[in-house]
Amino acid sequence: MARPRTPKFAKRLHRMEVQLNDPEKAEIAARADALGLPVAAYMRSVVLGSEPPSRRAGVDAEAVAALNRVGSNLNQIAKVGNKSGTLTAVQIKALGALHAQIARTAAKIGDALA
Known part of the structure; x- marks a missing residue:
């Protein structure tokens, strides 16, 4: 069974850029990693004010x-x-x-x- 298509309104078509220094970048990456999230997903959740998802369980x-x-x-x-x-x-x-x-x-x- 194929994965359902993502509705067009849900697709992420835009890219934004942010300037960070090395310690800021490392801190954001560490926080995202601690939750098992990609940096972009972590940043979206923080910027948009939603609670970051809990750490994903490992897959066997x-x-x-x-x-x-x-x-x-x-x-x-x-x-x-x-x-x-x-x-x-x-x-x-x-x-x-x-x-x-x-x-x-x-x-x-x-x-x-x-």
């Missing part, structure tokens, strides 16, 4: 890879099911195994984010 690369494999397998089974209109007992069993793998991966991701 192994869990993401496992989830990608599960998604790929699920897409293959769905393609066969959509083409033929039915699923075999083997395919249904594979779906059960995928369901269990999804549950394990979701739990692992939940633990990583807790």
Whole structure:
């Protein structure tokens, strides 16, 4: 499934420039890094008066890879099911195994984010 398009009004089409000395630049970069944000996102939140988002949780690369494999397998089974209109007992069993793998991966991701 493709990522939804960003509405035109939400796209950032303009660039602004600000003059900083070395200590100011380092301080802003350090504050942005402490929150896990790009400098531009941090500066937007501060200048526009919104609360900077909290630090983003780290992503477990192994869990993401496992989830990608599960998604790929699920897409293959769905393609066969959509083409033929039915699923075999083997395919249904594979779906059960995928369901269990999804549950394990979701739990692992939940633990990583807790």
